[in-house]
Amino acid sequence: MNRAHDCIVCGAGIVGATTTLALARAGRTVAVLDSGRPPEHDGSGAHDLRVSTLNLASQRVLQSLGAWQGIVERRAYPFDAMSVWDAGGAGRIRFEARTLDEAQLGFVVENRVVQAALHECLSREPNVTLLYTTRPQRLRIDSVAACELDDGETLHAQLLIGADGSRSWVREAAGIAADATDYGQRAIVCNVRTERPHESTAWQRFLPSGPLAFLPLAPHTCAIVWSAELALAEVLAALPERDFTERLTRAFESRLGTLELLSDRAGFPLFRQHARCYVQPRVALVGDAAHTIHPLAGQGVNLGILDAAALVESLPPHREDAGQLRGLRRYERWRRAENRIVQLAMDGFHQMFASGDYPVRWLRNAGLTVVDSVTPAKRFLARRAMGVTGDLPRLARAA
Ligand SMILES: Cc1cc2nc3c(=O)[nH]c(=O)nc-3n(C[C@H](O)[C@H](O)[C@H](O)COP(=O)(O)OP(=O)(O)OC[C@H]3O[C@@H](n4cnc5c(N)ncnc54)[C@H](O)[C@@H]3O)c2cc1C
Numbered sequence: 001m002n003r004a005h006d007c008i009v010c011g012a013g014i015v016g017a018t019t020t021l022a023l024a025r026a027g028r029t030v031a032v033l034d035s036g037r038p039p040e041h042d043g044s045g046a047h048d049l050r051v052s053t054l055n056l057a058s059q060r061v062l063q064s065l066g067a068w069q070g071i072v073e074r075r076a077y078p079f080d081a082m083s084v085w086d087a088g089g090a091g092r093i094r095f096e097a098r099t100l101d102e103a104q105l106g107f108v109v110e111n112r113v114v115q116a117a118l119h120e121c122l123s124r125e126p127n128v129t130l131l132y133t134t135r136p137q138r139l140r141i142d143s144v145a146a147c148e149l150d151d152g153e154t155l156h157a158q159l160l161i162g163a164d165g166s167r168s169w170v171r172e173a174a175g176i177a178a179d180a181t182d183y184g185q186r187a188i189v190c191n192v193r194t195e196r197p198h199e200s201t202a203w204q205r206f207l208p209s210g211p212l213a214f215l216p217l218a219p220h221t222c223a224i225v226w227s228a229e230l231a232l233a234e235v236l237a238a239l240p241e242r243d244f245t246e247r248l249t250r251a252f253e254s255r256l257g258t259l260e261l262l263s264d265r266a267g268f269p270l271f272r273q274h275a276r277c278y279v280q281p282r283v284a285l286v287g288d289a290a291h292t293i294h295p296l297a298g299q300g301v302n303l304g305i306l307d308a309a310a311l312v313e314s315l316p317p318h319r320e321d322a323g324q325l326r327g328l329r330r331y332e333r334w335r336r337a338e339n340r341i342v343q344l345a346m347d348g349f350h351q352m353f354a355s356g357d358y359p360v361r362w363l364r365n366a367g368l369t370v371v372d373s374v375t376p377a378k379r380f381l382a383r384r385a386m387g388v389t390g391d392l393p394r395l396a397r398a399a
Helices: 014-025 056-064 068-074 111-123 169-173 230-238 241-251 300-314 325-354 358-373 375-385
Strands: 002-010 030-034 051-054 077-079 081-086 092-096 106-110 128-132 136-141 145-149 154-162 178-194 201-207 210-218 221-229 259-261 266-275 283-285
Touching: 002 014, 002 145, 014 030, 014 056, 014 111, 014 128, 014 300, 030 154, 051 056, 051 111, 051 210, 051 300, 056 068, 056 106, 056 111, 056 300, 068 106, 068 111, 077 210, 081 358, 092 358, 092 375, 106 111, 106 210, 111 128, 136 169, 154 169, 169 283, 178 210, 178 230, 221 230, 221 241, 241 259, 266 325, 283 325, 300 325, 325 358
Parallel strands: 002 030, 002 154, 030 128, 081 201, 154 283
Antiparallel strands: 051 106, 077 106, 081 092, 136 145, 145 154, 178 221, 178 259, 178 266, 201 210, 210 221
């Protein structure tokens, strides 16, 4: 069977689902395919291990697309402060929403909650064909993009969008190279109950072995992202539960009292990756398919959501060919530069905090203290992390 759409989106994770919904709202017909099914979300069950801090820009995009309500109705936790400090000195910095005239700095949300809300919206879109448990097998590009699927069907479209994560099939099939650097770290994630209240604050302590984050998920409940060198990560993942929570409590200087493990532990390899280009004739990459960054500032999915909004805004009106290279190049110029800046900033933080050399330690602690006391600099950094500065797509701008 052959089917024709304006666009095919490969990958229905948070970024692929956002892209699909934005395309459909712009009047495009879209087929979205994923090798799996969107995860179920049971609001009365335990919190999932995969969570993201969504910033204000992502909230605005999801609000403009009508998916935000479905997220907050399911489960999302606002945080109104962020506290960062260095284990190797006295430097610290604290951001507070009220000093920025905002109600909160962002929300901590389980990835499956965002996906469930987006898929609920997609299932109501007449322009969208959902193809779950399907994989692409072959790609042919000529006057259209022809994508042969593993069930024998071939989809045709003016534009194929790769939203299929860091090991993107679309990127490979289109022959787009990517530069990758291994950070030599794994992120151990788990959820804990905290003895003391977390004060709706996202906490991050920079240890010599990597950053340790406590993200508020519910009262007295935090999601942990503990990035550590490979050997230490292996030890942390294998420690008996009690030893692990004791070690975690110590690593966090007992700031939130004693901790109780509420979940399994899972590990994710950390690497930086950037596709050498984001577009080719009739092909575009978004989200982790285009770029992967260190999770230390919780920005990966936020960048991907902005890619989705920028790509759809860069395309010509819906009656014209979505695969025209002019629109695709505009998207690439716009987002590749923005993502590169964030990637370099994350690398800079990673290297600066990993260094045990006295001059670097002194400099970073002095730097944290200075920035903490210089209001305009602090405001600039906070607004950048909230995604409300820079060249924003229309969907991410204030109403
Ligand atoms: C430990 C950790 C913590 C993080 N914390 C944050 C945070 O707080 N905030 C933040 O913004 N970011 C965070 N990130 C980054 C964030 O998780 C990623 O940037 C984000 O998930 C990327 O979304 P995506 O939709 O581009 O890709 P993915 O989530 O990888 O989705 C890709 C989709 O494509 C599908 N797929 C893959 N291959 C195929 C194929 N061949 N055929 C069909 N379908 C396919 C998959 O099934 C999947 O559904 C974190 C990352 C890590 C590792």
